[in-house]
Amino acid sequence: MKPKRNNYWKAIKWVGGTAIIALIISLLSPSLIQSLDEEIRNQVLIQAIPFFSAFVAILMTYILIIVLLMIRFTGKVPHRIYQPVDRLITIGIIGGIVCLFQPFFFVAFRYGFQLLLLSTLLFIVWSHIVPRKAKADALLPAVSRMATVIGAVAAVAVFAALLLTTLEMNKPVEPYGIRQRLWNSYDDTQKAQIAEQKETEYNTEIVPFLVVLSLWPAALVIFQRAWGD
Incomplete structure (x- = not known):
């Protein structure tokens, strides 16, 4: 137990300390x-210091999270959940x-980068965690019914929360992405046509996509809750 605590402390001290120092510099x-001479202040390298130090702080924080999770879960995650x-x-990532x-669908393009970024970050973290050997799964007890129920309930909760949130965020409202001045110049017939078009797009494209998108984190949750130790 003591060596593991030392590993935690070393990671927090060096990686976390670097992140804190970089954050202080960025602030x-x-x-x-601003207190420097104008000629020095306008140099590119000087102007880049806040951005670069903030980037280093974020990067080191992410690395710290990876290291802490690696120390905590390496050799403890069953192969049946890891894979x-x-x-x-x-x-x-592929999605x-x-x-x-x-x-074809703008809503998919809108969420594509977020999905790719989140999946890539998760992949980097997950790839640093070494699971148990596949043979060790044979020694594990079968997944209990209670664990399966808990996993299913947690997955449904995540699915519902994410779906309802994204549906509300993407619900069509006036002026439907059109400039307000231009929208005000339309007559009632044009406004009704645009509203009908946006409602149709919402029901036939946006809602189905968000349903499928919400299944992805729900699936991650059900594996974590139902099949994890």
């Missing part, structure tokens, strides 16, 4: 830069790429 550097989750994350390059 203080703008005011310090399905790995496949789901890969599906998320994000497809959404970005498909020319």
Whole structure:
């Protein structure tokens, strides 16, 4: 137990400390830069200090999360959960790429980058965790009915919460993405046609896509809750 605590402390001290220092620099550097001479202040490298230090802080925080999770879960995740989750994350990456390059639905393009980014970040984290050997799964007890129920309930809750949130965010409302001045110039017939078109698009394209999209994190949750230790 003590060596593991030492590993946690080393990661927090060095990686976390670097993140904190970079964050402090990013917060203080703008005011310090303003106190410099104009010629020095306008140099590209000087102007880049706040952005670069903030980027380093975010990157080191992400690395710290990876290291802590690696210390905590390496050798503890059963192969029967590791492999399905790995496949789901890969599906998320492929799905994000497809959404970005498909020319049919704008809503898929809108969420494609977010799906790709999240899946890629999860893949990097998950790939640093070494699971138990596949043979060790034979020694594990069968998944209990209670664990399966808990996993299913958690997955349904995540699915419902994400779906309802995204549906509300994408619900068509006036002026339907049109500039307000232009929308006000339309007569009632034109407004009704646009409203009907947007409602049809919402029901036939956006809602089905968001349903499918919400299934992905729900599937991750059900594996984590029902098949994890």
